[in-house]
Amino acid sequence: MSDASLRRACIVGHPVAHSRSPLIHNHWLAELGIAGRYDREDVRPEDFAAFLAALPARGYVGGNVTVPHKETAFRLVTRRDAAAEAIGAVNTLWFEGHALVGGNSDAHGFVTNLDEEVPGWAVPRGRAVVLGAGGAAHSATYALLARGMTVAVVNRTAGHARSLADYFGTGVTVHLPGELSSLLPEADVLVNCTPCGMEGKSPLALDLGPLKASAVVCDMVYAPLETAFLAEARRRRHRIADGLGMLLHQAGFGFEKWFGVRPVVTPALRALVEADIGGPRKGGA
Numbered sequence: 001m002s003d004a005s006l007r008r009a010c011i012v013g014h015p016v017a018h019s020r021s022p023l024i025h026n027h028w029l030a031e032l033g034i035a036g037r038y039d040r041e042d043v044r045p046e047d048f049a050a051f052l053a054a055l056p057a058r059g060y061v062g063g064n065v066t067v068p069h070k071e072t073a074f075r076l077v078t079r080r081d082a083a084a085e086a087i088g089a090v091n092t093l094w095f096e097g098h099a100l101v102g103g104n105s106d107a108h109g110f111v112t113n114l115d116e117e118v119p120g121w122a123v124p125r126g127r128a129v130v131l132g133a134g135g136a137a138h139s140a141t142y143a144l145l146a147r148g149m150t151v152a153v154v155n156r157t158a159g160h161a162r163s164l165a166d167y168f169g170t171g172v173t174v175h176l177p178g179e180l181s182s183l184l185p186e187a188d189v190l191v192n193c194t195p196c197g198m199e200g201k202s203p204l205a206l207d208l209g210p211l212k213a214s215a216v217v218c219d220m221v222y223a224p225l226e227t228a229f230l231a232e233a234r235r236r237r238h239r240i241a242d243g244l245g246m247l248l249h250q251a252g253f254g255f256e257k258w259f260g261v262r263p264v265v266t267p268a269l270r271a272l273v274e275a276d277i278g279g280p281r282k283g284g285a
């Protein structure tokens, strides 16, 4: 089949070699028998605007955007979906007519994963504790507020947490890590939105002892597949949701925009990405 007959999407970032998105999307394309391809594009910040302007000329129907381009993409698209508007960052691009539209699928991935892994997780008027105040914390906060929860943002830099709270307005409070021991007994959901626990980074130093037994624990980190933080939550019999589940579910949003079919996150896909990351997580499930 000639290249021109393929529908093509890509992930654009800098660096981008580590991204699992091509593995995920090319798996779905093969599984669904769609004549398409999903590429990696390493684009430096100074070249990003020109790259976006030339997306159709390069044969792309859209793509994903990752670090460090999410905020620039937010500014450059013609219009944004409600999630991108609320979160302040774009991670998915597609065309509607000639208009380049920017969306954000992280919040979608976060709640879809929770809905699947931990049905009933969003208790009415529940309280969430979000660790971190960067892009991932913005997505989680947006999703948690949308499910009617209040959010306590805990961050080592109070100013960053304050900016996040100001961005969303009511429903978000700001805390330093020293306040965790008083926040955890009230929390229904605890989410790690820092890179702590990632391969090569320091682990998340957090005593889960004060957390109530019914609390749900999530980690956005997906390499390793199960962080020490999530393993400890599992050991304490909390219901958990991992970062890989979120990653897989956020991918489906873009795939449907580009290829017209909502793909399914199957055990086979999960196993494929697990093998690429480094084997199934400890403890099964």
Ligand code: NAP
Binding pocket: 106, 109, 132, 133, 134, 135, 136, 137, 155, 156, 157, 160, 161, 193, 194, 195, 196, 198, 202, 220, 221, 222, 242, 243, 244, 246, 247, 248, 250
């Ligand atoms: P980011 O914008 O750089 O924000 C990182 C946040 O973590 C900041 O609030 C930062 O605190 C805090 N932090 C960093 N190092 C820390 C440390 N050693 N101790 C305590 N706090 C620390 O990053 P991001 O884009 O939000 O990503 C965060 C994590 O989520 C990454 O591991 C990323 O891979 C993951 N993620 C996963 C998915 C998924 O689909 N599973 C999606 C998005 C992100 P300061 O404000 O004090 O600097």
